[in-house]
Amino acid sequence: xxxxxxxxxxxxxxxxxxxxxxxxxxxxxxxxxxxxxxxxxxxxxxxxxxxxxxxxxxxxxxxxxxxxxxxxxxxxxxxxxxxxxxxxxxxxxxxxxxxxxxxxxxxxxxxxxxxxxxxxxxxxxxxxxxxxxxxxxxxxxxxxxxxxxxxxxxxxxxxxxxxxxxxxxxxxxxxxxxxxxxxxxxxxxxxxxxxxxxxxxxxxxxxxxxxxxxxxxxxxxxxxxxxxxxxxxxxxxxxxxxxxxxxxx
Amino acid sequence: xxxxxxxxxxxxxxxxxxxxxxxxxxxxxxxxxxxxxxxxxxxxxxxxxxxxxxxxxxxxxxxxxxxxxxxxxxxxxxxxxxxxxxxxxxxxxxxxxxxxxxxxxxxxxxxxxxxxxxxxxxxxxxxxxxxxxxxxxxxxxxxxxxxxxxxxxxxxxxxxxxxxxxxxxxxxxxxxxxxxxxxxxxxxxxxxxxxxxxxxxxxxxxxxxxxxxxxxxxxxxxxxxxxxxxxxxxxxxxxxxxxxxxxxxxxxxxxxxxx
Amino acid sequence: xxxxxxxxxxxxxxxxxxxxxxxxxxxxxxxxxxxxxxxxxxxxxxxxxxxxxxxxxxxxxxxxxxxxxxxxxxxxxxxxxxxxxxxxxxxxxxxxxxxxxxxxxxxxxxxxxxxxxxxxxxxxxxxxxxxxxxxxxxxxxxxxxxxxxxxxxxxxxxxxxxxxxxxxxxxxxxxxxxxxxxxxxxxxxxxxxxxxxxxxxxxxxxxxxxxxxxxxxxxxxxxxxxxxxxxxxxxxxxxxxxxxx
Numbered sequence: 001x002x003x004x005x006x007x008x009x010x011x012x013x014x015x016x017x018x019x020x021x022x023x024x025x026x027x028x029x030x031x032x033x034x035x036x037x038x039x040x041x042x043x044x045x046x047x048x049x050x051x052x053x054x055x056x057x058x059x060x061x062x063x064x065x066x067x068x069x070x071x072x073x074x075x076x077x078x079x080x081x082x083x084x085x086x087x088x089x090x091x092x093x094x095x096x097x098x099x100x101x102x103x104x105x106x107x108x109x110x111x112x113x114x115x116x117x118x119x120x121x122x123x124x125x126x127x128x129x130x131x132x133x134x135x136x137x138x139x140x141x142x143x144x145x146x147x148x149x150x151x152x153x154x155x156x157x158x159x160x161x162x163x164x165x166x167x168x169x170x171x172x173x174x175x176x177x178x179x180x181x182x183x184x185x186x187x188x189x190x191x192x193x194x195x196x197x198x199x200x201x202x203x204x205x206x207x208x209x210x211x212x213x214x215x216x217x218x219x220x221x222x223x224x225x226x227x228x229x230x231x232x233x234x235x236x237x238x239x240x241x242x243x244x245x246x247x248x249x
Numbered sequence: 250x251x252x253x254x255x256x257x258x259x260x261x262x263x264x265x266x267x268x269x270x271x272x273x274x275x276x277x278x279x280x281x282x283x284x285x286x287x288x289x290x291x292x293x294x295x296x297x298x299x300x301x302x303x304x305x306x307x308x309x310x311x312x313x314x315x316x317x318x319x320x321x322x323x324x325x326x327x328x329x330x331x332x333x334x335x336x337x338x339x340x341x342x343x344x345x346x347x348x349x350x351x352x353x354x355x356x357x358x359x360x361x362x363x364x365x366x367x368x369x370x371x372x373x374x375x376x377x378x379x380x381x382x383x384x385x386x387x388x389x390x391x392x393x394x395x396x397x398x399x400x401x402x403x404x405x406x407x408x409x410x411x412x413x414x415x416x417x418x419x420x421x422x423x424x425x426x427x428x429x430x431x432x433x434x435x436x437x438x439x440x441x442x443x444x445x446x447x448x449x450x451x452x453x454x455x456x457x458x459x460x461x462x463x464x465x466x467x468x469x470x471x472x473x474x475x476x477x478x479x480x481x482x483x484x485x486x487x488x489x490x491x492x493x494x495x496x497x498x499x500x501x502x503x504x505x506x507x508x
Numbered sequence: 509x510x511x512x513x514x515x516x517x518x519x520x521x522x523x524x525x526x527x528x529x530x531x532x533x534x535x536x537x538x539x540x541x542x543x544x545x546x547x548x549x550x551x552x553x554x555x556x557x558x559x560x561x562x563x564x565x566x567x568x569x570x571x572x573x574x575x576x577x578x579x580x581x582x583x584x585x586x587x588x589x590x591x592x593x594x595x596x597x598x599x600x601x602x603x604x605x606x607x608x609x610x611x612x613x614x615x616x617x618x619x620x621x622x623x624x625x626x627x628x629x630x631x632x633x634x635x636x637x638x639x640x641x642x643x644x645x646x647x648x649x650x651x652x653x654x655x656x657x658x659x660x661x662x663x664x665x666x667x668x669x670x671x672x673x674x675x676x677x678x679x680x681x682x683x684x685x686x687x688x689x690x691x692x693x694x695x696x697x698x699x700x701x702x703x704x705x706x707x708x709x710x711x712x713x714x715x716x717x718x719x720x721x722x723x724x725x726x727x728x729x730x731x732x733x734x735x736x737x738x739x740x741x742x743x744x745x746x747x748x749x750x751x752x753x
Contacts, residue, residue: 077467077470078471078476080474081470081474100474101474103474139458142467143467143468143471143472148472160455160458160460160464161457166362166456167458170361170362170458173369174366174369175361175365175366175377175378
């Protein structure tokens with residue numbers, strides 16, 4: 001009795017694995033990595049589902065381009081290394097296109113323009129721009145373009161946190177004087193948490209475009225993603241998703 | 250003994266006991282030597298070490314200060330754990346159960362994001378940054394140290410306390426002169442091991458934005474994408490510290506067993 | 509003797525859970541007297557002895573030592589200063605030398621200066637016959653030597669009473685005589701002693717009175733002559749026949 005059950009389970013598992021390997025089209029199922037701790041681009045909602053601007057965009061692109069994919073939620077730290085090593089086929093995670101990153105991975109056409117912004121406590125008028133950050137404690141997510149900007153272009157005392165949420169928490173608590181993060185993320189976070197009593201400094205620093213990162217060997221996938229993206233923009237679906245998340249901006 | 254027989258004895262072949270040679274140490278030393286040489290002659294690695302090694306100072310400083318505090322607090326908690334006083338016993342038991350039941354990461358996050366801001370709000374005392382890390386580690390580890398001391402005290406035979414009391418010593422005098430000196434000698438090895446454990450757990454302080462060895466490593470990788478060299482170096486440097494400390498602990502262990 | 513007995517054991521009972529270790533024992537010990545408590549194992553002898561300096565707490569009854577009740581927890585440390593105790597397993601402090609073992613309590617409890625304490629310590633060590641071992645650690649001494657250090661340690665406090673809890677039971681046969689000789693000398697000097705022991709030779713030579721304890725009860729209280737020639741009860745007779753062979 002037990003032996004039959006075991007064999008049955010084994011058969012079930014094997015066939016499930018086999019089925020999952022055959023995706024639609026010739027691409028197989030594409031593994032897409034994301035760090036779902038970055039609202040409104042990717043985050044885990046109350047029902048435990050991964051959702052956000054990037055996620056809905058990816059869904060639209062995959063539908064237009066005609067491939068299957070599965071999302072993997074992973075740490076931000078080291079995500080490009082993982083992509084380059086083949087652990088994922090692509091990464092959509094509000095990733096700014098930079099020349100250094102482009103050495104390790106390929107990027108799709110840009111799909112979003114975001115710049116770094118500075119957040120401070122609501123009553124703080126002494127910080128109006130990067131030049132006012134000298135010697136101040138400024139929080140940032142480790143390894144992001146904001147981290148690089150602060151380190152290379154300001155004299156701030158950079159405090160590197162694992163996640164943006166911790167940096168904003170520290171700012172709200174008064175542990176640090178400011179936070180630098182991607183504009184939309186910062187705006188979204190402030191909007192959702194008025195009790196934190198923070199505000200954004202006018203001014204966008206660094207011109208940043210987001211791209212979907214693709215493993216350098218997956219040239220066919222890159223082509224398909226770009227085609228899908230173009231189609232999504234033309235059909236108006238892009239504007240629909242944009243308005244949903246940034247409409248009140 | 251005549252000169253001849255002494256000479257003969259010296260020339261006698263001493264059989265080699267193959268199983269008692271510490272093979273693991275020899276192999277580790279040889280591998281370490283190979284790695285050490287290849288690292289020190291590599292430009293890349295030297296650069297990494299210089300960048301990442303900066304964090305070692307913080308790692309060691311935090312560990313030493315936190316453990317010092319944990320030892321003192323842990324000693325008092327341990328004494329309370331063996332006390333007849335119901336208040337002391339209840340408090341210390343609650344402390345130990347709670348702190349040992351929480352992951353150190355949780356304790357550090359809680360200290361940094363809940364305790365420190367509240368404390369600053371109520372008393373104006375600002376423990377942001379390094380003090381928060383020290384506080385978190387010390388508070389967490391004091392529980393483990395307390396149990397080590399308790400075990401040590403309880404391992405001293407009843408007869409010792411009885412002899413001391415029968416001579417007219419008070420409980421405190423007996424503890425101070427008879428029980429604790431013997432207990433401390435016994436618990437030096439586990440205390441040493443706890444110190445090494447804390448060194449490893451100190452890597453958690455990077456969650457409150459402190460630039461210890463680990464965070465320097467992650468920073469290096471995030472800038473250069475060289476995960477291989479980056480994490481190799483981080484691992485190596487941690488090993489150098491922990492293995493070095495383990496040897497010191499072993500030395501202390503041997504010394505304390507002489508009497 | 510017209511003065512008050514220095515130890516008054518009054519209707520003392522002590523139990524450990526369901527086990528009645530000591531059952532309604534009444535016994536007086538006078539100054540300079542040597543009282544030996546004998547009886548089968550588990551009969552309550554050690555427990556009774558340990559009640560005298562409150563290493564065990566009396567459940568019913570009372571013990572008055574030198575005018576102070578052992579139930580008086582505030583004064584118990586003072587009472588214990590006047591009572592020296594020698595244990596079956598010696599209980600020397602292993603991290604201290606023989607001299608340091610004897611100096612410690614003198615210094616802390618009797619508040620004597622270090623120099624004075626050391627002089628007394630040397631004196632006592634010589635008296636028990638191991639003066640030359642003053643700087644040895646307990647682990648370097650034989651059982652008999654350790655016990656003699658223990659006796660010296662207790663004597664150095666100038667106690668009025670000495671309690672011995674089976675002092676030779678853990679010793680190799682050839683060392684027993686050495687320790688018993690020390691105890692005999694002590695008895696001859698007039699020390700008040702309460703001894704739990706199986707050593708009948710010592711009993712015959714030193715005891716003023718003998719208490720026979722069985723199942724926690726004081727079965728018989730008598731003198732050596734009467735005990736060995738004509739024991740009062742059947743139980744005493746039985747016990748003696750078992751140990752005298």
